[in-house]
Amino acid sequence: MNRSTPLRRTKTSAALAGLAILSVALLTACGTTSAGNGGSTGAKAPTKLGTNEGAVSILAWPGYVEDGSNDPAVDWVSAFQDETGCKVTSKTYGTSDEAFNLMKTGDYDLVAASGDASLRLVAAGDVAPVNTDLIPNYAGVYDFLKLQAWNSVDGVSYGVPHGYGANLLMYKTDAVTPAPTSWNVVFDKSSAYKGKVTAYDSPIYIADAAMYLMSHQPDLGIKNPYALDEKQLAAAVDLLKVQRPNIGEYWSDYLKSIQAFETGDTVVGTTWQVIRNSLAPGTKAEVVVPSEGVTGWSDTWMVGSKAKNPNCAYAWLNYISSPKANAQATEYFGEAPSNQKACDFMSNPDQCSLFHAGDADYASKIWYWTTPIATCVDGRTDVKCTDYAAWTTAWQEIKG
Incomplete structure (x- = not known):
């Protein structure tokens, strides 16, 4: 990913936030639906594939479906179309809430979803279980990304991992001393x-605050930062309200985050590795994985439960998880690939080391974004957890 790459996670507007609260309300009642019935639609995973339909409609973050129209040198879609005969039409979105609402239209065969949307999509019945036996390249995906809480339900896969990354701590070395080892800064x-x-x-x-409290207030009993009962959520919110007066700016546009660190308007806070890599030469800033760990993302390609072109959708799942295509897409965006052999196809020989690709120990320190739902994802059954709607309301209160 370079400075001209569109940002995938932009600021959620007030209107979208309101829609999120309404649309996610169903999670309180149903939690995650049974993988056997694929959500409220009853969609099933196919047992075999047929002839490609000749088209596929994809909803994705900017930079995930590039056909050369943004940059002639960046194109992995054309090869897919030539190989499969499936003509790609795509739409980009800026927030997970936007993607969640767009998938309700039934207009898209596929969506690239982050963990803060994936379980919502499952619970709403907007995506279907995926038969990974029909995706040969799935075998090459790192095992530590498969059948996780954000991409499966009851041991059934709901998609194919795309790429992953961590929300790191970055600090200006000339302003923050000694070098931090904890999120306490x-x-x-x-x-x-x-x-x-x-x-x-x-x-x-909010999960970042909850993760911090796991280490510093163990009496709260938080075992998973995405599984918070009302008391635990309240503690995380209180911590963030104390933090609020010290925040110069919350960021969602990575270009603005880069600029703020370069000018010194920001000296410490949450970042992505790609932001550190994009800083102007000479910028005195470093990143660290603090002792408490980090949150992060592992995006998933999911098939719409109302997909009009399921065969082409599966063809895309197989293609985008192949070593070469996975390398092209994740290198362009700026994240670690999901395919074990993708590093052999990176144009930058340092790409995989920069993003710790395949490092299971590093990956184990990441709490990947997972949609908060009423059914506690930490396995507790004696209490109801707070859902994404509650988190959205809390976030509005925190920011004021």
Whole structure:
């Protein structure tokens, strides 16, 4: 990914936030639906594939479906079309809430969903279980990305992993000393950098506070930062309200985050590896995985439950998870690939080492975005957890 690449996770508008609260309300009642019936639509995974239909409609983050129209040198769609005969039409979206609402139209065969949307899509019945036996390249996907809480239900896959990354701690080495090893510099000790602390602008950021509390207030009993009962959510919200006066700016546009670190308007806070890589030469900034761990994302290609072109959709799932195509897409965006052999096809020989591709130990430190739902994803059955609607309301209160 370079500076001209469109941002995939932009700020959620107030209107979309309102829609999110309404549309996610069903999660409170149903939690995750049974994988056997594929959500409220009863969609099933196919047992075999037929002839490609000649077309496929894809909903994705910017930079995930490139056909050369944005940059002639960046094109992995044309090869797919030539290989399969499936003509691609695509639409990009800016937030997970937007993707969730667009999938309700039934106009898309596929969606590239982050973990803060995937379980919502399953519960709403907008995506179907996926038969990974019909996707030969699935075998090459790193095992630590398969059948996880954000891409499966009851041991049944709901998609194919695309790429993954961590929400790291970045700091200006000439302003933050000693070098931080804990997230306490943006929480308990953030007042030392008042007005120059940054954080990611999304309700899912509540999980970062919950992760911090797991280590610093173990009596709360938080085992998974995406599984918070009312008391645990309240504690995370209180921590973020204390942090709020010290925040200079919440970021969602990575270009603005880059600029803020370059100018010194921001000296410490949440970042992505691609932001650190994009800083102007000479910028005194480093990234670290703090002792408490990190949150992050692992995006999933999911098939719409009302897909009009399911055979071409499966052809895309197989193609985009192949070593070469997966390398092209994840290198362009700026994240680790999901295919074990993708590193052999990277144009930048340092790409995989920069993003810790295939490093299972590094990946184990990441709490991947997972949609908060009423059915606690940490396995608790004696309490109801707070859902994404509650988190959205809380986030609005935090920001004021």
